[in-house]
Amino acid sequence: MQLEVIGVGGAGCRIADAIRAAEPADHSFLTDVFAFDTDADDLARTVIPESHRFQYGEDASDPDAGLERGLAIGQESVDELLGALEGGRGTSLAADAVLLTVGLGGATGGGTAPALVAALQRRYDAPVYVLATLPADREFDAEAETSSAGHRTSDHADDGPPRPDAAANAIESLERLDGLASAIIAFDTDAWLRPGEGLVDGRDRCNRNLATRVAAVFASGGDSDGAVAQTVIDTSDVRRILGDESAIVTLGYGEQTVETSGSRFGLGLLPSEPDVETSEAVSAIETVVRKGIRGKHTLECDPVTAERGLLIVGGPPAWLNRRAIAEGRRTLESAIGGSGILGGDAPRPDGDRVFAAVVFAGVKSDRLEELRAAAD
Numbered sequence: 001m002q003l004e005v006i007g008v009g010g011a012g013c014r015i016a017d018a019i020r021a022a023e024p025a026d027h028s029f030l031t032d033v034f035a036f037d038t039d040a041d042d043l044a045r046t047v048i049p050e051s052h053r054f055q056y057g058e059d060a061s062d063p064d065a066g067l068e069r070g071l072a073i074g075q076e077s078v079d080e081l082l083g084a085l086e087g088g089r090g091t092s093l094a095a096d097a098v099l100l101t102v103g104l105g106g107a108t109g110g111g112t113a114p115a116l117v118a119a120l121q122r123r124y125d126a127p128v129y130v131l132a133t134l135p136a137d138r139e140f141d142a143e144a145e146t147s148s149a150g151h152r153t154s155d156h157a158d159d160g161p162p163r164p165d166a167a168a169n170a171i172e173s174l175e176r177l178d179g180l181a182s183a184i185i186a187f188d189t190d191a192w193l194r195p196g197e198g199l200v201d202g203r204d205r206c207n208r209n210l211a212t213r214v215a216a217v218f219a220s221g222g223d224s225d226g227a228v229a230q231t232v233i234d235t236s237d238v239r240r241i242l243g244d245e246s247a248i249v250t251l252g253y254g255e256q257t258v259e260t261s262g263s264r265f266g267l268g269l270l271p272s273e274p275d276v277e278t279s280e281a282v283s284a285i286e287t288v289v290r291k292g293i294r295g296k297h298t299l300e301c302d303p304v305t306a307e308r309g310l311l312i313v314g315g316p317p318a319w320l321n322r323r324a325i326a327e328g329r330r331t332l333e334s335a336i337g338g339s340g341i342l343g344g345d346a347p348r349p350d351g352d353r354v355f356a357a358v359v360f361a362g363v364k365s366d367r368l369e370e371l372r373a374a375a376d
């Protein structure tokens with residue numbers, strides 16, 4: 001699926017940068033990547049080309065101004081932002097979908113996203129997905145100076161500005177996006193920071209992890225360098241799983257480095273496929289599928305709450321054992337409570353790892369309930 005990515009606000013622009021960096025050289029899935037921010041300094045730190053960067057409104061980061069001000073700036077600026085998109089890439093949308101990336105908890109991203117998503121939905125006949133981070137407890141709760149693993153955050157840890165309203169802002173932004181966004185892919189920053197690690201110190205690693213998962217899901221369709229998938233996951237499959245009713249989505253992922261011949265052409269000029277023991281290939285796929293389904297998700301949830309699920313197993317073609325992939329699909333089918341399951345493979349002739357990307361759509365999450373309680 002070809003995506004147009006629009007990063008809004010500090011987190012949104014950093015995540016857009018990370019997704020751009022994670023795009024596989026042999027398997028592009030991005031048409032354009034834009035960075036929009038009210039803060040000129042933050043914007044200048046992205047590596048997105050100037051033609052695709054845009055500063056708008058006034059700086060909304062004054063914590064006293066609050067989300068209301070951010071929402072107002074979003075409403076006032078939406079035509080300007082659509083103009084910036086069309087100035088950067090022309091009037092028509094080349095992508096199959098838009099992915100708006102945003103950190104919820106502040107004023108700019110969470111304030112602009114609802115108005116911008118609504119405007120994009122009106123203007124284009126393509127789904128508009130939102131990728132939203134949820135704030136960490138320590139940003140809004142002075143008592144929560146411990147990470148989720150129970151270790152005290154180091155005195156030197158840099159958590160950025162305190163945001164006492166972060167939980168309330170995030171919940172309000174999510175409620176406003178409900179019914180507007182085609183789906184909302186959530187990332188729980190609190191669960192991804194390491195013990196004692198500050199948000200500023202850990203955010204680039206969090207963003208890389210998130211971007212790897214996004215790339216694994218959205219770059220799955222089509223052929224790679226002449227290698228044909230046995231079961232292709234195409235744009236309509238991804239759309240079917242994500243849905244168009246603002247489902248909360250979480251992504252799982254597992255990978256394992258595997259032996260390859262080093263060069264696709266061996267010592268001679270003829271293409272050579274390394275010999276892979278069936279049992280090794282099956283075991284690698286079982287391992288990555290288990291991690292994808294039962295390992296850490298971008299937002300923790302019990303898979304049984306998911307209404308729909310997607311499994312993509314990728315890697316060097318010789319490792320993509322058809323039976324093991326079919327078994328992985330059955331494992332996903334029995335893990336989720338709903339009945340909408342799709343599975344496919346993504347051959348990567350030049351890759352050195354086997355991976356499983358898992359999408360759970362329509363999930364219920366305790367973390368969202370915790371943030372709701374903190375917002376009250």
Ligand SMILES: Nc1nc2c(ncn2[C@@H]2O[C@H](COP(=O)(O)OP(=O)(O)OP(=O)(O)O)[C@@H](O)[C@H]2O)c(=O)[nH]1
Nearest residue numbers: 009010011060061103105106107108109133135203
């Ligand atoms: N995962 C992740 N979360 C981030 C990152 N930066 C900030 N956040 C989270 O995103 C929330 C919003 O932060 P920003 O994106 O900087 O805020 P903004 O949308 O620019 O809004 P204002 O700064 O209030 O104008 C914060 O409360 C953090 O929880 C990042 O790089 N990665």
